[in-house]
Amino acid sequence: MEQFVLSFRKDISLIEEPEGEQVILQSPDCKLTFKQVTSGLRTALNILVTKGATAQQLMDLVQQSDRIVGKLKWFYHLQKFSELGWLCHSVFIDDIPLAIAIPIASDNQFPARDVDIQCQYTLSRFAYCHQVEQQMVLESPLSQAKVILPNWRSAALVAKLAKPQNCHNLATEISGITEEIAQQFVALLLNTQMLSQVQQNGTLEEAENITLAQWEFHDLLFHTRSRKGRHNNPAGGTYRFLGKIETLPAVKPKMSADSIDLYKPDLETLKAVDPPFTSVLEQRTSIRNYGQTSLNAQQLGEFLYRSARVRTLIKMEPAQISSRPYPCGGAIYELEIYLVVNICEDIPSGLYHYAPEAHQLCWLSGKTDHVEELLKGASQSTGSPDPPQVLMIIASRFQRLAWKYESIAYATMLKHVGVLYQTMYLVATAMDLAPCALGYGDSDLFAKAVGTNYYAETSIGEFILGSKDPNYQES
Ligand SMILES: Cc1cc2nc3c(=O)[nH]c(=O)nc-3n(C[C@H](O)[C@H](O)[C@H](O)COP(=O)(O)O)c2cc1C
Structure with a gap:
């Protein structure tokens, strides 16, 4: 029989109606009402909301006062709570407490896998420790629970498990830990997918899974925490900073007074002369080499106007928003476009910020070493x-976005x-230009080149544009 102590999450409360036979269990998103509560059930629920007890202790207690029918009902309730x-x-x-596993997903599984005292176990490469509200917490994107490590011994056990260990080793090396406690600790981490078992041939269960092998730690963590299902963090438009921190303006203030007014195309004319939508869609391709004659200021103005200008600003509470072509x-609209102009007729080479409301390029710098490095990085990418x-x-x-969304x-x-x-x-295809998206850029270098605070604003994408060679043939 497992020796884990069972208890309710701290956000579950028990409401006992005075002199009534009814008790209510309330979680932040669900309520269970128990009518005609027997004394065994009432005591067991009270234990679960306070110090907790092992499954065996709870069962004995219920059976003692509620007999066999009470015991069967208790199994059902326990299953429901789980x-x-x-x-x-x-x-x-x-x-x-040495370790407390707290569910973070509603269909949390605690499979009660057995721990063999001879077997070796090691920490999953997806498990990580971090400090949350002054507690050390072990989490993993593979897990539907988080494990609180409230004790120096728990941290020492986790540190040891960075390398394969059996329960005997753990007990020998950490004072105060018996083999039995080590076995329970390992079982708790195994049941919460924080550990992987070392196979007889020395390989890890986790590494042999070819699906998991192709996930990187940061990608899987990002995936699980930014989608519904495997966490219970607040998500969506929660406005958690409303009334605490001012939101950023809908349009970033112009970054310099030294600006170039860009060409604005006539949209009515474009509607009449543009190639049909399907031919644009079908001709769209990534082009990485250019014509003899470079892009010019009018083309760049038209491109930015059609892709990214502010169409209108919209007054809205609690924050102003805007309308743009994408x-x-x-x-x-948290995205900002910066341009490294290498060669463009009628626009001096250098680094600019696109002001999308004024439809202007604001001069930031010439081709500094940082700017040259940004260009070099883009060339290497293609x-x-x-x-x-x-x-x-x-x-x-x-x-701008994190102020609203969590x-x-x-x-x-x-x-x-x-x-x-x-x-x-x-837009580039409709204009017969040469476009190509890039997949990777240097955000630190960008922040240095522009002088932004990396955590406030830095690059998350790159796109290159040039004139199309009239003889361009798709390979
Ligand atoms: C997100 C993304 C990243 C890309 N990264 C690069 C890149 O770094 N270098 C490059 O030459 N092309 C890059 N491309 C272009 C793709 O290679 C191209 O879209 C793909 O080969 C399909 O060809 P097509 O665009 O001509 O249809 C990227 C495209 C996207 C959408």
Whole structure:
């Protein structure tokens, strides 16, 4: 029989109606009402909301006062609590908690896998420790629970498990830990997918799984925490900073007074002369080499106007929003476009910020070493001998979106980069230019080149543009 101490999550409360036979269990999102509560059940529920007890102790207690029918009902209730993700499992050492597994998903599974005293176990490469509200917490994107490590011995056990260990080793090397406690601790981490078992041939169960092997730690963590299902963090438009921190403006203030007014095309004329939508869609392709004659200021103006200008500003509470040619979650528009102009007729080479409301390029610097490095990085990404004529660097004013959205802010920004890329591709194709998205850029270098605070605004995408060679043939 497992020795884990079972208790309810701290956010589950028991409401006992005075002199009534009814008790209510209340979680933040669900309520269970128990009518005609027997004394055994009432006591067991009270234990679960306070110090907890092992499954065996709870069962004995219920059976003692409620007999066999009460025991059967208790199994049913316990199963329900488990399905709701209400039950914590703890390991204690001398009445002090050593590890507490708290469910973070409603269909939390605690499979009760056995721990063989001879077997070796090691920490999953997906498990990580961090400090949350002054507690050390072990989490993993593979797990539907988080494990609180409230004790120096728990941290020492986790540190030891960075290398394969059996329970005997753990007990020998950490004072105060018996083999039995080590076994319970390992079982708790194994049941919460924090550990992987070392096979007889020396390989790890986890590494042999070819699906998992192809996930990197940061990607899987980002995926699980920015989608519903495997966590219970607040998510969506929660406005958690409303009334505490001012939101950023809908349009970033112009970054310099030294600006170039850009050409504005006549949209009515374009509607009449543009190639049909399907031919634009079908001709769209990534082009990494350019014509003899470079892009010019009029083309760059038209391209930016059609892809990314502010169409209108919209007054809205609690924050102003805008309308632009590409879509954006909440119409918040956190993305900024910076341009490294390498060669563009009638526009001096250098680094600019695109002011989307004024439809201007604001001069930031000439081709400094940092700017040259940004261009070099873009050239390397394409593998083409032609350096980009214009490199567009898409940066995010992170807090503009994170002020409203929780759990999904960064994932949403990357989606915005995608929709902006496609808008740019289609506009460039309709204009017979040479576009190409890039997959990787240096955000630290960008922050240095522009002088932004990396955590407030830096690059999250790159796109290159140039003139199309009239003899261009798709290979
Ligand atoms: C997100 C993303 C990242 C990309 N990264 C690069 C890149 O770093 N270098 C490059 O030469 N092309 C890059 N491309 C262009 C793709 O290679 C190209 O879209 C793909 O080969 C399909 O060809 P097509 O665009 O001509 O249809 C990228 C495209 C996207 C959408």
